[in-house]
Amino acid sequence: MPSKRLLVVTFTAGFRHSSIPIAEATLADLGTRNSLYVTEFCRTDADVRARLTPSGLASIDAVFFANTTGDLGIPDVPAFLAWIAAGHAFLGAHSAADTYHESPAYLDMLGGEFQTHGAIVEADVRVDDPADPSVAHLSPRFRITDELYRFTRNSRANVHVLLSMDRVPPDGVGEAGAPADLLMAWRKEYGRGRVFYTAFGHREETWQDARFQQHLLGGLRWALNP
Numbered sequence: 001m002p003s004k005r006l007l008v009v010t011f012t013a014g015f016r017h018s019s020i021p022i023a024e025a026t027l028a029d030l031g032t033r034n035s036l037y038v039t040e041f042c043r044t045d046a047d048v049r050a051r052l053t054p055s056g057l058a059s060i061d062a063v064f065f066a067n068t069t070g071d072l073g074i075p076d077v078p079a080f081l082a083w084i085a086a087g088h089a090f091l092g093a094h095s096a097a098d099t100y101h102e103s104p105a106y107l108d109m110l111g112g113e114f115q116t117h118g119a120i121v122e123a124d125v126r127v128d129d130p131a132d133p134s135v136a137h138l139s140p141r142f143r144i145t146d147e148l149y150r151f152t153r154n155s156r157a158n159v160h161v162l163l164s165m166d167r168v169p170p171d172g173v174g175e176a177g178a179p180a181d182l183l184m185a186w187r188k189e190y191g192r193g194r195v196f197y198t199a200f201g202h203r204e205e206t207w208q209d210a211r212f213q214q215h216l217l218g219g220l221r222w223a224l225n226p
Contacts, residue, residue: 004037004061004224011048013070017095019204023066026207030217037061037224048072052080062089062223065096067201072099081109085191089223093216094201097149109190110197112154112183118171120147120203125184128161134185134196134218135162138211147202148173151183159186163198185215187222194223 008027010020017023024041031037040060042051050056052074057063063084074080077100084090090109092099098114100106107113122145127135148169163185170176185198196219206212 002031002035002037005040005059006031006037006062006064006220006224007040007042007051007057007060008064008066009042009048009052009068009072010066011043011045011072012068013072014098015069015095017067017202019202019207020067022204022207023093023201026213027064027066027216030213030220034217036217036220045073049075054079054083057083057088060088062091062220064220065090065092065099067093067095068099069095070099071102077103077106081105081190084109084193084195087192089194089196090190091195091219091223092197094147094149094199096197097151097199107153109195111159111186111188111195112151112197115150115152116173117147117149118169118173120145121169121171123148123165123169123171124167126164126166128164132162132187132218133221134187134198134215136218137214142211144200144206144209144211145203146200146206148182148184149199151199154183156181156183159183159188161186187219196220196223 028039165182168174168178168180187196
């Protein structure tokens with residue numbers, strides 16, 4: 001039995017992605033199949049109030065915001081962030097960056113804030129750190145179809161970039177093909193804690209993509225094994 005425990009948060013206070021059920025199933029399967037962690041879920045406002053507190057997190061090693069949105073109603077956000085900084089892990093996918101827009105401290109912890117997106121299109125993505133286990137399996141450049149976020153509060157100076165786009169994708173936001181530096185996945189230290197974020201995960205098909213699952217697994221292993 002794995003000794004680590006992962007709390008997957010899928011409660012939403014805004015837009016709710018149809019991919020959430022497959023996201024839950026994927027994360028649970030990754031933990032079981034790799035004997036990495038036991039998965040627990042936080043799905044309702046009552047769950048948030050009970051679990052995302054110092055006492056509710058006492059047995060948890062990492063929290064994963066899987067397509068959360070809005071103000072989740074965490075009773076004490078500073079206490080939650082202090083729990084991460086004390087040596088625990090936070091992971092987020094896609095709209096974890098569309099969560100707590102009114103909390104600069106949360107956004108600072110995450111390393112980016114969702115600003116906008118265009119149409120779902122195929123994009124050319126660059127691997128920034130081929131030695132990192134979350135992206136080592138990917139070609140130096142690869143193509144994937146998803147909803148591609150643009151961010152504010154986002155800088156290479158503040159995060160360790162894993163994936164990015166160096167051209168504007170043809171999704172209707174900006175001039176397609178123009179030079180750009182659009183961060184898509186990163187990791188960072190937060191106090192003694194670890195933070196991993198990937199902007200992908202809008203579509204059910206993305207969560208079912210073996211490349212994305214390996215991306216998540218590498219991030220989870222890094223976050224859970226400081």
